[in-house]
Amino acid sequence: MILVFGSLNIDLVAQVPVIPGPGRTVLAPSYQTHFGGKGANQAVAAARIAGAGRVHMAGRIGRDGFGDRAIENLRANGVDTALVIRTDEPTGCAFITVDQAGENAITVASGANMAASADDLSSALFGPDTVLVLQMEVPFAQALAAAHLTTSAAGVVIWNLAPVPEKMTREMVTQLLAATDHLIVNEHEALDAAAAIGFAPSDYEAAAAELARAGGLTCVVTAGAQGALAVTANGARVRALAPRITPVDTTGAGDTFVGAFAAMIHEKVPLQTALRVGCEAAAQKCLKPGAQAGMPMRAKIPSLA
DSSP: OEEEEEEOEEEEEOOEEEEEEETOOOOOSSSEEEEOHHHHHHHHHHHHOOOOOSSSEEEEEEESSHHHHHHHHHHHHEEEEEEEEEESSSOOEEEEEOTTTSOOOEEHHHHHHHHGGGGSOOOOOTTOOOOOEEEEOOOOHHHHHHHHHHHHHHOOEEEOOOHHHHHHHHHHHHHHHHTOSSSEHHHHHHHHHHHHOOOOOSSSSHHHHHHHHHHHHHEEEEEEGGOOOEEEETTTTTEEEEEEEEEEETTHHHHHHHHHHHHHHHHOOOHHHHHHHHHHHHHHHHTTTSSSOOOOOOOGTHHHT
């Protein structure tokens, strides 16, 4: 199975003439509600490639209407929600204002996501066929515990180091690397992670090589229009080009890559194929507005059609 342990949010988005500063109020004609949270995003992306019933979401939501809608949305996308637990904390919510120039300001209230617990995961879930997908929007200690459950059962851990914590310590990165099979980062996250363990690489490719060597893992760097690069533990490099497109909305492209990559790793395809499918899925997402709403189905992926 593909098991995503992570965050579930509801995003409230308002278009405003100007993003308000301290003490100011602006009026917006309306607002839009979107489904978000990196965990939920990646689960939906994976399910649209892997198929219904093959992706399980684990995390926490509140006993509220937002939680009801988050569950309904995941189920509608073929994600199993039996491991999503209700808690007294409210469902995670992001408040997003976007001005006329497209600049945004975002406040995330983590809510129930901070109650996510590896104790919710039965040992029966883990085995050699388990692919665990992690991010950085739930407590690190709980994500790490889930990773250890997976590695102990000979499963595969895919960890997306995003968003980078404000206080990312050397110990944290060292522990993460030791529990991970495939680390997925963008260019900036690669440099930040390498710096945290004492390296000062000249570019993201050098950072990826250091991270792969230090963790004995495969480090995948997503680089937007430049495609994706993977560096294995022995230093081998594998690349995939990004399709040439005119993007409409890049929101959720990174999460789409992670979900599609996880689906391919579960199918045990070659690394080159997993990278290519991830790039193609992310490009397809960029052709449509919205994060989850724009994520492609398997039939839309050229390499899989």
